[in-house]
Amino acid sequence: MNSSQFNFEITKESPSSKARLGRLTTPHGIVETPAFIFCATKAAIKGATPDDMWREKTQIILSNTYHLMLQPGAELVAKMGGLHKFMGWNGPMLTDSGGFQIFSLGHGSVAEEVKGRRRSSRPKSLLSITEDGATFKSYLDGKTHVLTPEKSIQIQQDLGADLIVVLDECTPFHVDKTYTEKSMHMSHRWAERSLKEFQRGDPDHQALYGIVQGGVYPDLRKISADFVNNLPFFGHAIGGSLGADKAQMAEVIEMAIEPLDPQRPIHLLGIGGISDIFYGVRQGIDTFDCVHPTRLARHGGALVPPFVWETLGESSKGHEHMNLRNSRFREDERPIDESCDCHTCKTLSRAYLHHLLKARELLALKALTSHNVHFMNRLLSNIRKAIAAGSLDEELKKWVA
Amino acid sequence: MNSSQFNFEITKESPSSKARLGRLTTPHGIVETPAFIFCATKAAIKGATPDDMWREKTQIILSNTYHLMLQPGAELVAKMGGLHKFMGWNGPMLTDSGGFQIFSLGHGSVAEEVKGRRRSSRPKSLLSITEDGATFKSYLDGKTHVLTPEKSIQIQQDLGADLIVVLDECTPFHVDKTYTEKSMHMSHRWAERSLKEFQRGDPDHQALYGIVQGGVYPDLRKISADFVNNLPFFGHAIGGSLGADKAQMAEVIEMAIEPLDPQRPIHLLGIGGISDIFYGVRQGIDTFDCVHPTRLARHGGALVPPFVWETLGESSKGHEHMNLRNSRFREDERPIDESCDCHTCKTLSRAYLHHLLKARELLALKALTSHNVHFMNRLLSNIRKAIAAGSLDEELKKWVA
Numbered sequence: 001m002n003s004s005q006f007n008f009e010i011t012k013e014s015p016s017s018k019a020r021l022g023r024l025t026t027p028h029g030i031v032e033t034p035a036f037i038f039c040a041t042k043a044a045i046k047g048a049t050p051d052d053m054w055r056e057k058t059q060i061i062l063s064n065t066y067h068l069m070l071q072p073g074a075e076l077v078a079k080m081g082g083l084h085k086f087m088g089w090n091g092p093m094l095t096d097s098g099g100f101q102i103f104s105l106g107h108g109s110v111a112e113e114v115k116g117r118r119r120s121s122r123p124k125s126l127l128s129i130t131e132d133g134a135t136f137k138s139y140l141d142g143k144t145h146v147l148t149p150e151k152s153i154q155i156q157q158d159l160g161a162d163l164i165v166v167l168d169e170c171t172p173f174h175v176d177k178t179y180t181e182k183s184m185h186m187s188h189r190w191a192e193r194s195l196k197e198f199q200r201g202d203p204d205h206q207a208l209y210g211i212v213q214g215g216v217y218p219d220l221r222k223i224s225a226d227f228v229n230n231l232p233f234f235g236h237a238i239g240g241s242l243g244a245d246k247a248q249m250a251e252v253i254e255m256a257i258e259p260l261d262p263q264r265p266i267h268l269l270g271i272g273g274i275s276d277i278f279y280g281v282r283q284g285i286d287t288f289d290c291v292h293p294t295r296l297a298r299h300g301g302a303l304v305p306p307f308v309w310e311t312l313g314e315s316s317k318g319h320e321h322m323n324l325r326n327s328r329f330r331e332d333e334r335p336i337d338e339s340c341d342c343h344t345c346k347t348l349s350r351a352y353l354h355h356l357l358k359a360r361e362l363l364a365l366k367a368l369t370s371h372n373v374h375f376m377n378r379l380l381s382n383i384r385k386a387i388a389a390g391s392l393d394e395e396l397k398k399w400v401a
Numbered sequence: 402m403n404s405s406q407f408n409f410e411i412t413k414e415s416p417s418s419k420a421r422l423g424r425l426t427t428p429h430g431i432v433e434t435p436a437f438i439f440c441a442t443k444a445a446i447k448g449a450t451p452d453d454m455w456r457e458k459t460q461i462i463l464s465n466t467y468h469l470m471l472q473p474g475a476e477l478v479a480k481m482g483g484l485h486k487f488m489g490w491n492g493p494m495l496t497d498s499g500g501f502q503i504f505s506l507g508h509g510s511v512a513e514e515v516k517g518r519r520r521s522s523r524p525k526s527l528l529s530i531t532e533d534g535a536t537f538k539s540y541l542d543g544k545t546h547v548l549t550p551e552k553s554i555q556i557q558q559d560l561g562a563d564l565i566v567v568l569d570e571c572t573p574f575h576v577d578k579t580y581t582e583k584s585m586h587m588s589h590r591w592a593e594r595s596l597k598e599f600q601r602g603d604p605d606h607q608a609l610y611g612i613v614q615g616g617v618y619p620d621l622r623k624i625s626a627d628f629v630n631n632l633p634f635f636g637h638a639i640g641g642s643l644g645a646d647k648a649q650m651a652e653v654i655e656m657a658i659e660p661l662d663p664q665r666p667i668h669l670l671g672i673g674g675i676s677d678i679f680y681g682v683r684q685g686i687d688t689f690d691c692v693h694p695t696r697l698a699r700h701g702g703a704l705v706p707p708f709v710w711e712t713l714g715e716s717s718k719g720h721e722h723m724n725l726r727n728s729r730f731r732e733d734e735r736p737i738d739e740s741c742d743c744h745t746c747k748t749l750s751r752a753y754l755h756h757l758l759k760a761r762e763l764l765a766l767k768a769l770t771s772h773n774v775h776f777m778n779r780l781l782s783n784i785r786k787a788i789a790a791g792s793l794d795e796e797l798k799k800w801v802a
Binding site: 048086348351 | 444446447449450477481489753759764
């Protein structure tokens, strides 16, 4: 499975935790891990161009199969030369399987956020889940679509990202253990079908990740991890619900990781909080993704380390960002974060950003997106340096109050 | 009035028309004329950063006194170091007087467009016009404000743009000649008051433009041009209604320009159509401004020269732009304009831009804004080269079908 164009090399292991440094090689470049993956949902980062992403030191982005299969369609993207060419991003890229959106939209919980639209109510879109796959209605025009494991792989082959992912059922968090177990076994059968479809195609140009499911049940997580570990995936992702609090999340991740081959890269799906990233890194996670940094920017929030709160004369406890809409910034000539080298912090003041947000100017979204992207890339870069220097505990104190 | 930091030098005059090449020197750099001025209404170009503007060869931008006096307020901008520093634009800049918006909002005609908002209906905001000035209600919170000639100059001094403009009454197009004449004389008295207030301040760091009024009546235009020409302004602007058709506009502009000192730069307010710019250049206009190129971009329109329509197998007659929302572009792998060197044309296809517009992605607005800004700067650059080479007639054929 590990073709010549793909490789994952562990360059340093922490003596005191499972944290590690790695180099993930793809046909579009190398990702130094641990790394953060930004969400270009519909083949575009909202508020940043590929150039902006490079300038702010981004290594890798992802796009969503669910959105792209519906608009503009995977065949069109293939005809236009694939996602990299279509959107003008020449670096490493991942696509997900489409499952997360179908199932979370279907259950109606995080629907509106995931769709990237704001509507107060909408009918549930998931029509059925069977052994074959999922039937759902398009959020755009209500047309019926079927997504099977094979179809998800075919779509991801058309899209042409470097790293692709098997289809799984993203089990809702409120179901019982019996449902979760049944769902997990079906996801395992879907993983085998995904792998088979992948191998039938042109497996040298893409690398496939298997997904560990099992919900919040440590024993199921272990079973699932053992299962996917025995299949020849390039890497592993940890999906589904991780629990209601930090303690449960810790246990779930630990059980999900323990059986996995440490030579394969491990991705944690949908996690982007600063303290969660430190936690995941110490558990051996290599890559993270989350819409949080770019979405937060579009709501006027700038990610900042604790010392910035201290310069405002406030406790930083519990704050991972500042809201530039707040009138306290109206006459504040300082940049968001004096220690930040992003384009926004080098050129614009908090007062100007506050004005742009109040005046509902587009530029606010772009400026804050650049900052938050840079922040995440700086955070992960510092984490990598701290792993190399054996100073991860000290580094944590600079970022988490 | 022409202080040492400001200068306008005519470097070439066309033998066959009044077209001329010039160099307009300001404390923030030189503007090669004829030039186009882009609108950063609320201290931001909608859809472009200052960096984007530089990259697409922009020489000069403007901001609107009306919007900035209401939000965030001129005193705040002054406190933050002035507009240049506040918004991170270090090149030449102009502010208008605030009059255009107050009067056009007051008369209720182009109100919504001017405000940069889309609302179906709103009460008229102009409460009174007297010899002293105009009283109006803020479009933001309904509070009452008074703008006098002196106040407009003080605000523009606080904002700190290089080029500033006297307050005039922007006479509505539907009034009769008696009203237009009366209004013009009041504008003249306001021009004298504006000039006096300007001279009372620190006139070395800014340069003041007087405005020629007189509506669609050639005889009034001549009277107005004579009047402002006799005052020591750095430059002249032509304001108010230019008429209902091209023939009337031609006569009005001709009468408005003829009496003006040709050694001073001449600005034509609010004109940005391609054929109108060629016409204005031949009449001796040095600078133009209009929201059209950047607003068009936000509606999915890309400015293109006629040959682009011909490659689509269509007559270019009457087309100055293409609408990328059109489904004909769904699978079109070509850039907007193969002859364009803008960042968008060098990296993105029509098919991708069509997708972004259909998916309502922010990036579409940014990509099209960059293209349209580059287009206008390329147009004006080519016009300057054609004036130098004596080939303006040939150049016109490349841009206007």
